[in-house]
Amino acid sequence: MGSKLSDNGIYEGSRMILPEHKEAYLAHMREQERRGKPVLDEQEVQLIEQAIFESYKEQVPVTLTVFNPFDDEDIRGVIASVDRGRRAVKIVRGEEDYSWIRLEEITRASL
Structure with a gap:
């Protein structure tokens, strides 16, 4: 018999993303794309x-x-x-x- 945490048990099969989590994730991904200002000669x-x-x-x-x-x-x-x-x-x-x-x-x- 499989565990509830694996093999598509209760916890594995009940995934969901709250809108707040999605917004935070997207904001985090945008921050990852931030680049530094180039130094001009x-x-x-x-x-x-x-x-x-x-x-x-x-x-x-x-x-x-x-x-x-x-x-x-x-x-x-x-x-x-x-x-x-x-x-x-x-x-x-x-x-x-x-x-x-x-x-x-x-x-x-x-x-």
Whole structure:
């Protein structure tokens, strides 16, 4: 005769997952996908600063890749303002659509 804990006994056959457990499991799996921020070399930082300055000066669109622990985000627009105190740039994407992005969060920039 088999045990109740094995061979599809009472405990083995009565599995269920509560919604709270499922949410906790999915949150845990998302945390496992988190990645660290890449370290940029000095040349890459200069290229980013040059693209930002050129977009600000010439009012041409620039694409900024902003770091996110799960998936990077590309933002395209014109640099309208540079705040050196906060180390952030204001990028305008439309008439009233703009974002402030910290320079430390930008991993790539291209015109």
